[in-house]
Amino acid sequence: MEINLDETDLIILRLLQEDARITNVALAAQLKMAPSATLERVRKLEEKGVIRGYSAGIDPLAVDKDLLVFIFIKTKDSFADDKSARSLAAIPQVMEVHHIAGDDCYLIKARLSSPTELMELKRSRFSKIANIVSMRTTIVLETVKESTHISID
Amino acid sequence: MEINLDETDLIILRLLQEDARITNVALAAQLKMAPSATLERVRKLEEKGVIRGYSAGIDPLAVDKDLLVFIFIKTKDSFADDKSARSLAAIPQVMEVHHIAGDDCYLIKARLSSPTELMELKRSRFSKIANIVSMRTTIVLETVKESTHISID
DNA sequence: GTATATTTTAGAATAATGTTCTGATTTTTG
DNA sequence: CAAAAATCAGAACATTATTCTAAAATATAC
Numbered sequence: 173m174e175i176n177l178d179e180t181d182l183i184i185l186r187l188l189q190e191d192a193r194i195t196n197v198a199l200a201a202q203l204k205m206a207p208s209a210t211l212e213r214v215r216k217l218e219e220k221g222v223i224r225g226y227s228a229g230i231d232p233l234a235v236d237k238d239l240l241v242f243i244f245i246k247t248k249d250s251f252a253d254d255k256s257a258r259s260l261a262a263i264p265q266v267m268e269v270h271h272i273a274g275d276d277c278y279l280i281k282a283r284l285s286s287p288t289e290l291m292e293l294k295r296s297r298f299s300k301i302a303n304i305v306s307m308r309t310t311i312v313l314e315t316v317k318e319s320t321h322i323s324i325d
Numbered sequence: 326m327e328i329n330l331d332e333t334d335l336i337i338l339r340l341l342q343e344d345a346r347i348t349n350v351a352l353a354a355q356l357k358m359a360p361s362a363t364l365e366r367v368r369k370l371e372e373k374g375v376i377r378g379y380s381a382g383i384d385p386l387a388v389d390k391d392l393l394v395f396i397f398i399k400t401k402d403s404f405a406d407d408k409s410a411r412s413l414a415a416i417p418q419v420m421e422v423h424h425i426a427g428d429d430c431y432l433i434k435a436r437l438s439s440p441t442e443l444m445e446l447k448r449s450r451f452s453k454i455a456n457i458v459s460m461r462t463t464i465v466l467e468t469v470k471e472s473t474h475i476s477i478d
Numbered sequence: 479g480t481a482t483a484t485t486t487t488a489g490a491a492t493a494a495t496g497t498t499c500t501g502a503t504t505t506t507t508g
Numbered sequence: 509c510a511a512a513a514a515t516c517a518g519a520a521c522a523t524t525a526t527t528c529t530a531a532a533a534t535a536t537a538c
Contacts, residue, residue, distance in 0.1 A: 175387050185388065188381035192345045195496090197524060206488045211526075213486090224382035227473050228341035234328050234375040235338065235477045240423065242395075242432060257469040264476035269469040270393065279395060279463065283475050310432065316410040316422040320380050320473050322436050323417035324388045348525095350495060359517045364497075366515090 175220055180205075182324055184213055185222070189321045192226040229320070237265075237283040240312040241290060244276040247303040259301045265293060276308070328373055333358075335477050337366055338375070342474045345379040382473070390418075390436040393465040394443060397429040400456040412454045418446060429461070 177185075180203060187194060187202060196214070200207040217223045232238050247256045254271075260280055261269045268281040284290050290309075298304060330338075333356060340347060340355060349367070353360040370376045385391050400409045407424075413433055414422045421434040437443050443462075451457060 177387065182388070185381065185383055189383060190380070192379035192381045195524060196526095207525080208489080208527085209487045220387075222384050222387040224384055226345035226379060226381050227343070228338065228345045228379050229377035229473065230338055230342060230475050230477070231375050231377055232475055234330065234373075235335070235475055237475045237477075242423075242425075254469065261470035266470065267472050267474065270395075270465040270471075271467040271469060272395075273464045273466055278469075279465070311426045312423040312432070313426055314424040316407065316424060316431075317414035317419065318423075319420050320382065321420065322383050322385055322388055322390050324383070324390075348495060349497095360496080361498080361518080362516045 175222060177222065181213060181217060181222075184210065184217065186324050188214070188223065188226075189324070227320075232283055236285045239284045239286055239290065240315060241282050241284065242310040242312070243280050243282065244272075244308040244310075245278040245280060246275070246305045246307075247277045247301075248305055249277065249303050253303075256301050256303045259297075263293070263297050265289075328375060330375070334366060334370060334375075337363065337370065339477050341367070341376065341379075342477070380473075385436055389438045392437045392439055392443065393468060394435050394437065395463040395465070396433050396435065397425075397461040397463075398431040398433065398451075399428070399458045399460075400430045400454075401458055402430065402456050406456075409454050409456045412450075416446070416450050418442070 183203060184199065187199060196211050197207045199214070200210040203210060214223070232240070245256070245260070249256050257269055257271065257278060260266055260278065263282075265284050266280050266282045268279075270279045271277065272279045282290075282293075284293065294307075298307065336356060337352065340352060349364050350360050352367070353363040356363055367376070385393070398409070398413070402409050410422055410424065410431060413419055413431065416435075418437050419433050419435045421432075423432045424430065425432045435443075435446070437446065447460075451460065
């Protein structure tokens, strides 16, 4: 199945990025289309994987996950091996794992409750990942913007 | 209004993180509660700002935003000034702006279509932000995990 | 260019869900 | 312990989701 999005699809994606819980009739109204037509488009976007899912954005402070950190990790993985990456991705507090260009190998983003939890995580999880050579941790003092929205043009 | 979440609230948050489009009756069924009760809880979580919003996750490749970069930016802003941060946050392709500890000042995350767009952005936007002293760009080769889910325990 | 196939759409009917209200129950507070 | 506040369930009603069919539009093949 091919991914070929027209302008109507892009508008749908923009609206669902803005508010994933918009009702289908409201969506249809914005597009001046029948609800059945927009519903079918949304379903197809889901099937094609263009829409990966729908998620609520939670205030980290409210659930005691106020500490945000980025960690650069250097490993001695061979190029084909992604064992370290998968081990890192399996950690619940780790939200993102990126393979990056440059001297380091991975950049991860994690949300935690406290420096204590960070140390515990390093001791209990990171130390178990054999191939890790070094880590550089960057602590976020304040987040000015944190959006999941991709700019769709 | 105080933020005091009980176990039921946390379950709601977990479920809405998993699938923001879950119907209220399905939510109620999972919790073995009446729909009216769960609806009221969800509304209150929204009012309190615990739930910030609902968003669809879009495949970046499908909308031609496949290039992910992290940029460390050093500015000569005074401590109280966040003009640079606001200017950066206003750029649509910039998804995140974090004030970080350490030698650099800001870490931003941006999604773009190509290296060309990155250069254009640097020339047309970043160069206009007066206080920027230096930039270090880290290019993501592959994303192993990219989740918006906060681990709620 | 025309015929055929495919996709997209609207409209109607029905099932499912959202929403509001009330009163009962539970929990909190003083 | 009593009063106040919060939470909850159930019912009634409004809104929405979903499915189906046929028409329209679009794409494809000849």
